[in-house]
Amino acid sequence: MQALMSLSFADPTEIREFPHGRLELFDLHGSAAGRFVLEPGWHWAEDMAPLVGTASCQQRHVGYVLTGNLQVSMDNGAHGVIKAGEMLHIEPGHDARVLGNEPVTVLDFADVAAYATRATALHATP
Template sequence: MRVINLRRCAMDKAEVKSFGLPDEVREFPHGRLELLDVGGAIVGRAVLEPGWRWSTSVQPIAGTKSCEAPHFQYHVSGVLRIKMDDGSEFDCKPGELSRIPPGHDAWVVGDESVVIVDFQGMVNWAKHTDIGCNDSP
């Protein structure tokens, strides 16, 4: 039986990156997405201005009825309202974590910009070469 050192495989070197120097930036109406690749894990910071709504700002890029990306997000600032395809709605506020499954719309509530850090679902989000919204890896 072969024993594999998973700790060594998963992280063989230390790495520090900053959203101040993102690996990639995607801009769209009323917002931008900054991406970092840290050891093969893609983390995104989205800055969404008042007036941003997925169905008007990103849907034309994605070409899907609703956002098909799953998200696991930390909400830094602002209020983001989520409407699931089943009609249910909820707000995500600063200091909260959210897990949002595929099949939703979202928009900024009020006059404060929304800043979120997303640990899942941003690899293809708002990417002009997408066929769909965002297939997560």
């Protein structure tokens, strides 16, 4: 069966709030895209690790940064800063934090349905 659908960013399917941020989920026929809004001070290791129960983020991210600067550190030691106007591809096994006083807004087109839940830990690599 072929499907056609469109959703407005003004009407997310679900909103998941967590310390210093939120994820607005958009259900696209079983695949979930998301808009992350991360406030200044947000740090994955401090704000998300206690929630999901893993030492680093085990979610794959593929998206576009609308606002702010996001510092990312991979478990293998690689690191960098992703800035507004840039696309990103981040594999599982990373930490991230907002740099500066501007919120980070990211459109994420990887399937983020399990983000900010303990289900994320089910996909953790040893």
